Amino acid sequence: MSTEAEPTSAQVAHQEATAAAAEATRRLIRALRLADAPPDVLQRAEDLVAEAAELLEPHRVDHPVVMQGALRADLGNMHPTISKDPADFFPYSSVVGPLNPLSPPITLHFDGERVRGTASLEAPYAGPPGMVHGGIIALIFDELLGATNVCHGVGAFTGTLSVRYERPTPLRGELELDGWLERIDGRKVFSHGTISHAGEVTARAEGIFIQSDLTRR
Amino acid sequence: MSTEAEPTSAQVAHQEATAAAAEATRRLIRALRLADAPPDVLQRAEDLVAEAAELLEPHRVDHPVVMQGALRADLGNMHPTISKDPADFFPYSSVVGPLNPLSPPITLHFDGERVRGTASLEAPYAGPPGMVHGGIIALIFDELLGATNVCHGVGAFTGTLSVRYERPTPLRGELELDGWLERIDGRKVFSHGTISHAGEVTARAEGIFIQSDLTRR
Numbered sequence: 361m362s363t364e365a366e367p368t369s370a371q372v373a374h375q376e377a378t379a380a381a382a383e384a385t386r387r388l389i390r391a392l393r394l395a396d397a398p399p400d401v402l403q404r405a406e407d408l409v410a411e412a413a414e415l416l417e418p419h420r421v422d423h424p425v426v427m428q429g430a431l432r433a434d435l436g437n438m439h440p441t442i443s444k445d446p447a448d449f450f451p452y453s454s455v456v457g458p459l460n461p462l463s464p465p466i467t468l469h470f471d472g473e474r475v476r477g478t479a480s481l482e483a484p485y486a487g488p489p490g491m492v493h494g495g496i497i498a499l500i501f502d503e504l505l506g507a508t509n510v511c512h513g514v515g516a517f518t519g520t521l522s523v524r525y526e527r528p529t530p531l532r533g534e535l536e537l538d539g540w541l542e543r544i545d546g547r548k549v550f551s552h553g554t555i556s557h558a559g560e561v562t563a564r565a566e567g568i569f570i571q572s573d574l575t576r577r
Numbered sequence: 578m579s580t581e582a583e584p585t586s587a588q589v590a591h592q593e594a595t596a597a598a599a600e601a602t603r604r605l606i607r608a609l610r611l612a613d614a615p616p617d618v619l620q621r622a623e624d625l626v627a628e629a630a631e632l633l634e635p636h637r638v639d640h641p642v643v644m645q646g647a648l649r650a651d652l653g654n655m656h657p658t659i660s661k662d663p664a665d666f667f668p669y670s671s672v673v674g675p676l677n678p679l680s681p682p683i684t685l686h687f688d689g690e691r692v693r694g695t696a697s698l699e700a701p702y703a704g705p706p707g708m709v710h711g712g713i714i715a716l717i718f719d720e721l722l723g724a725t726n727v728c729h730g731v732g733a734f735t736g737t738l739s740v741r742y743e744r745p746t747p748l749r750g751e752l753e754l755d756g757w758l759e760r761i762d763g764r765k766v767f768s769h770g771t772i773s774h775a776g777e778v779t780a781r782a783e784g785i786f787i788q789s790d791l792t793r794r
Contacts, residue, residue, distance in 0.1 A: 502712030
């Protein structure tokens with residue numbers, strides 16, 4: 361049973377317009393990261409971007425929506441139509457949120473047992489030459505495992521996250537993500553995940569997450 | 578002895594213009610994340626941002642500079658004037674790079690023994706309400722520990738990274754970062770770090786980094 365009203369058409373229009381502006385911003389981030397442009401072109405781009413920021417800043421709200429659904433263990437029951445896509449319940453996430461320009465092009469989907477996903481990361485997410493930044497890999501794992509927990513109705517706070525980097529994760533490579541629930545022990549939720557490329561695991565993670573009163577049913 | 582020429586004034590102008598455009602983009606990311614703006618305002622912002630991206634895209638280069646100095650163990654000797662600020666040797670980093678719009682407002686400084694830093698993270702980096710995203714914390718630690726290694730002349734690839742979240746890391750709080758080299762054992766470099774707020778550690782990390790032929794002297 362839902363405790364939230366269905367979104368109004370105005371809310372839908374706002375979210376769609378925000379998602380479109382976020383996507384344009386992602387395009388800008390990528391273009392700027394890869395541009396060897398003359399200073400006058402960079403200056404013109406800076407002016408346009410500043411103008412866009414100035415348009416938005418007067419509309420700043422003090423209490424932005426922050427992943428409202430993320431801490432509700434029974435989210436899947438509340439929004440059965442969206443429960444299979446973590447981007448819907450983490451809309452502002454810096455990892456999978458369509459409304460957050462920081463989020464890289466990652467898609468996650470819950471198949472009823474595991475959260476699987478794909479990603480292809482470009483230059484803004486680079487670490488050593490040709491490789492994805494190790495910290496970006498850890499960032500993705502935290503989200504992947506956290507989303508796995510939410511999809512299983514055991515959303516929880518990260519207690520420990522351990523990432524093992526087994527081989528280079530290539531930039532611009534087609535990456536496969538896999539997250540699964542290992543076991544639950546009282547308040548502790550143990551979740552694991554892998555990132556693979558061309559059929560080989562490049563990195564794996566183990567997380568121990570803690571259910572709190574906020575996240576328990 | 579340096580194997581690189583001093584940057585030309587044209588290169589300096591390019592970097593400064595890129596840094597300014599990146600800073601404007603950070604401002605845009607923050608404004609968009611916090612804006613409850615009408616769709617027509619969001620649409621206008623989107624158009625401006627797309628126009629900026631279109632200006633830059635024709636200047637795309639195939640081989641962007643990717644943290645050129647990061648893998649050089651003797652970087653400190655090569656660039657003694659910049660060796661104390663990881664932002665200088667990771668200029669395009671998604672964590673501390675002034676030329677990468679993704680990088681949050683983090684400053685790191687090597688005091689000759691430890692890498693210390695400060696950060697204050699806003700809504701784009703949010704996880705649970707009022708808290709920094711656990712994955713962003715892991716991202717920061719990977720960079721903090723990696724920079725610590727480079728500053729000690731033992732730049733290396735991340736092998737494992739383990740993060741322990743001890744209490745909530747508050748959004749918009751003044752955070753203190755501390756990274757240090759624990760020990761070196763053959764090719765393995767063991768580095769640790771903490772993130773603190775108001776004098777209390779909120780999260781700590783242990784990393785094992787592997788020196789390769791690429792990163793060894």
